[in-house]
Amino acid sequence: MHGPTELHILERLLEDNEQLASHNQEHFDELGLLAVNLMSAPGAGKTSLIKSTAKLMPADCPIAVIEGDMVGELDVERLREDNIPAYQISTGRACHLDAQMVAQLLHTTKLPDCKILFLENVGNLVCPAEFPLGEHLRIVLLSITEGDDKPIKYPVIFHNCDAVIFTKSDLLPFCKFSLEKAKDAISSLNPAVEFFVVSTISGDGLPQWRNWIVEKANKKISHLHIGL
């Protein structure tokens, strides 16, 4: 979108989305869970990360997943194979989840008891950054196979997130990817960001990520309980 009319329409859409995102966050807080928006390019490994994370979760920190895809239920099926509760949103022509899609699911579906709800966005490094869903944390995955220039080329999503997870680190020996260069580019946009370097094949880095997200969930939940 680029003309003045289209920009006006986009601004209105984004305002409506912000309101619905706040509404969704109230739901998440009532349910006593940490909502985590997982964003990345297609094929960076969001579903694989969730599956590997679930295996490492403490028993008192169950997870659930809302899956955003244009069509089909492939990822929901992959998650259910591991007994992870998962709920599909089909976005159709849309290139991202939006707050209305999530609100509709929250109003029609009883989520299971869980401490962390992953919102797995459509694979896209552009539009998901502009459409908050009501999440408490925003995580971007960057596969090291995509190249270390991606933070410079897609700055909005890296500017506006809590952590970046470099995935497929087992392929580092075979790819020209400088973790230092990528981290520097992201830190210059977003100095407070946390970094993780993981491989779901070798398992490297997964415990550090698991510890961080569980701590975030526990802090969030104790905060909610103090608030009650």
Add this chain to the structure above:
Amino acid sequence: MHGPTELHILERLLEDNEQLASHNQEHFDELGLLAVNLMSAPGAGKTSLIKSTAKLMPADCPIAVIEGDMVGELDVERLREDNIPAYQISTGRACHLDAQMVAQLLHTTKLPDCKILFLENVGNLVCPAEFPLGEHLRIVLLSITEGDDKPIKYPVIFHNCDAVIFTKSDLLPFCKFSLEKAKDAISSLNPAVEFFVVSTISGDGLPQWRNWIVEKANKKISHLHIGL
């Protein structure tokens, strides 16, 4: 976009885009060149493919490139290092090139003499499929690191293209990726599609792709000359 108003706006945008795309194609035909829309997820290797293809081009088939990126000129700089004429379109918040952006460039920039003009789209497997730019050919790159399920998850772009280039084939030994599964999924959407399997690291598959695209350009140009 999902509500009735948004769908109406989208339909209108797409209609306007189609008209401008036809207008752009007239320009391309007047210039006697083959316009090729290159689409993929971020980091699938579009710029690397163009750089490697340029090195293999016959002297009578010069190329030029229009680069679509949200911000910056990184890819244009990479191409100019190899003396490839390249022109930047900054899409800002937009997640794809559209026909108006290309029309504006065509009306303000004198392109060099070339037989093939690559239109390198923004990295995205969703929206570029819906916004034709006036191209004669639509090519989708799928990096084998992204997984063989992508054609099922992003069907529109694979349904509506002339060729699919599987990139980074040098990483096949290290990734779970079935070329057969991916080809079957794409062929069931798009029986006439052509396939190439390439690596810009090893050079595998590049001559086959180069021969195909040069033949397309020669056919197109002889057709134009007959038409004159």
